[in-house]
Amino acid sequence: MRSLQKTFAAIAGSLALMMAISISGIAQAEEVALDPENTLNLYLKDDGLVVIKLRPDLAPKHVARLKTLAREKFYDGIVFHRVIPDFMAQTGDPTGTGTGSSDYPDVRAEFTNKASFGKAGILGMARSQHPDSANSQFFITLDDASFLDRNYTIFGEVVSGMNYVNTIAVGEPPANPDKIIKMRVAADPQD
Numbered sequence: 001m002r003s004l005q006k007t008f009a010a011i012a013g014s015l016a017l018m019m020a021i022s023i024s025g026i027a028q029a030e031e032v033a034l035d036p037e038n039t040l041n042l043y044l045k046d047d048g049l050v051v052i053k054l055r056p057d058l059a060p061k062h063v064a065r066l067k068t069l070a071r072e073k074f075y076d077g078i079v080f081h082r083v084i085p086d087f088m089a090q091t092g093d094p095t096g097t098g099t100g101s102s103d104y105p106d107v108r109a110e111f112t113n114k115a116s117f118g119k120a121g122i123l124g125m126a127r128s129q130h131p132d133s134a135n136s137q138f139f140i141t142l143d144d145a146s147f148l149d150r151n152y153t154i155f156g157e158v159v160s161g162m163n164y165v166n167t168i169a170v171g172e173p174p175a176n177p178d179k180i181i182k183m184r185v186a187a188d189p190q191d
Contacts, residue, residue, distance in 0.1 A: 034159065036187035038063065040070060043181040048164030051186075052123060054156045059110040062125055062134065062155040069102055069136055070183045079177035083170045087145060090126055091180060092137035096173070101135035108132045110153045118146040121158035121165070140165050 040052040056063040069075060074094070081098050082090040093100040109131040117124060122141045125134035134153060142165070158165060168178045184190050 034186070037185065039186035040066065040156070040183055041186050041190060042075075042161075042183045044161075044164045044168070045178055045181065046164075048161060048167075050161035050164055051159050052156045053159045055115065055154065058112050058115050059125075059153050059155040061107050062110055062153050065102075065104065065107055065136070066138070066155065067185050068104075070185050071188060073182070074102060074136065075180045075183040077179055077181075079173075079179045080168050081173045081177060082139075083168050083174055083177075084142075084172065085170050086143045088124075088139040088141050089165060089168045090137060090139040092126065094136070096177070098137075098173075101137065104135065106132060107134045107153075109134065110155075111150045112154060113150065115154045116146050117141050117148045117152070117154065118144050120144075121162050122154060123156040123158070124148060124152040124154050127152065142166065 034051070034053060038054040038056055040054060042050040042052055044050060054063045054066065075092065078091055078094060079096045080089050080091045081093055081096050082088075090098070094102070107125070109127075111131075116122070120141055120143050122145070124139055124141070126137035126139055127134040131151075138155070140158060168174075169176055171177070182191075
């Protein structure tokens with residue numbers, strides 16, 4: 001009986017190890033599968049790196065705009081001017097007021113049925129009442145915001161670093177807003 005228990009314990013331990021290795025392998029495969037040209041590295045306070053998988057399959061024009069602005073270092077130093085707990089954190093306005101944008105023209109909406117704001121870490125374009133008014137401002141969901149589906153353009157998803165997003169100072173505007181240290185396309189130098 002004792003040896004049978006030891007055998008079962010050894011088998012259980014081996015299975016647990018194999019599952020851990022398998023899960024680790026899957027996680028590494030997903031990391032390797034990220035296309036550097038369609039990945040943003042968003043640097044926040046305290047060395048907080050947020051890795052964002054861009055979705056040109058859903059919103060090619062919006063992805064192109066974000067990459068252009070990131071390459072121009074437009075987002076460096078811009079604050080999170082609107083952060084609502086259990087909803088979203090918004091940034092991308094050079095004035096920090098929620099009314100500013102880049103010098104580029106607005107981008108037409110790219111709403112989709114192929115993705116949802118149904119979980120934390122989804123990136124969408126902020127806009128005014130007009131659906132085709134997205135420009136440089138974007139938000140990161142902090143929880144299920146599926147009520148935004150088909151009303152705002154989804155262009156990406158946080159694949160790591162959500163723990164840093166969750167520590168962004170809240171408020172509309174926050175008393176001491178957090179800011180983007182820098183945002184870069186992963187394929188480019190991370191200066």
